């Protein structure tokens with residue numbers, strides 16, 4: 001209890017450090033698809049981590065920004081580290097700052113990526129800094145990925161490898177309201193392509209077999225794969241096809257987003273998609289894709305972490321609830337490996353991926369103190 005009070009005060013004393021560095025990171029724009037931009041953010045954070053006594057290792061990438069692995073605490077410790085998991089990429093293209101600049105107003109801080117998740121990154125650095133000041137030598141690894149917003153294609157294996165040698169994973173994604181996240185749905189993408197037979201809709205109508213029409217029929221079946229009772233949702237979100245209104249379409253396609261609550265449901269969903277058939281025998285259908293993030297199920301290891309966090313939060317003066325979400329994060333990967341994972345330990349705010357993206361200032365110190373207290377407490 002007393003130690004947690006000291007942690008709180010130490011975090012509070014870092015407020016100006018936090019604010020200054022968060023501003024610099026937000027003003028270093030870092031869209032996932034721009035390697036040079038993401039690398040600028042990576043360089044910035046690597047420099048800060050080294051000033052704080054951390055050891056920076058870069059996993060170089062060609063098509064994305066580098067993956068940044070930062071180690072803190074005693075290198076001689078025989079204890080397995082705790083993995084703090086974050087990302088430096090954002091969904092915002094370069095020059096977003098012109099229309100959405102850093103702005104502090106009425107207890108909120110606005111800016112591209114401030115909530116998702118640059119505040120979480122700076123909170124983590126603040127927490128490890130406070131632990132070092134307090135002489136807590138617990139080894140901590142902070143992994144910052146460059147590609148989370150596009151499904152973590154290059155960082156996934158690194159995340160999984162580091163998680164497997166860690167005691168627990170704390171994910172710095174934003175909170176859900178005020179709650180942390182103990183369950184996330186798994187996420188999949190399927191693509192359906194239908195090939196028909198083209199013909200002139202006036203001259204040769206009867207020779208044509210419309211891929212557009214066939215796709216429309218197939219999508220009715222696809223939509224029926226949704227089963228809310230199982231926590232499974234299937235959304236044909238984008239379609240395309242055809243060339244002109246007076247041509248019977250030879251091609252049509254759809255992109256479908258799938259969310260599942262249980263890992264065991266993945267095989268069933270794959271069977272449903274691959275079992276799709278055309279009604280019109282002259283049309284053919286191709287299905288590609290699959291699950292790219294397994295679900296994070298609410299397992300005992302995660303629940304134990306949550307209970308510990310909840311207790312520490314009470315000692316720090318606030319209530320921490322838990323929530324489930326349909327959105328995926330890199331925590332899905334680590335939880336699916338059976339490593340206790342608690343997500344949503346970053347900032348509190350609203351508008352991730354939206355113009356009004358912001359963090360609420362009053363929650364930053366208590367939540368950063370919670371992170372530090374968790375790092376000190378997990379055995």
Ligand SMILES: [Zn+2]
Nearest residue numbers: 116117148173
């Ligand atoms: Zn995020």
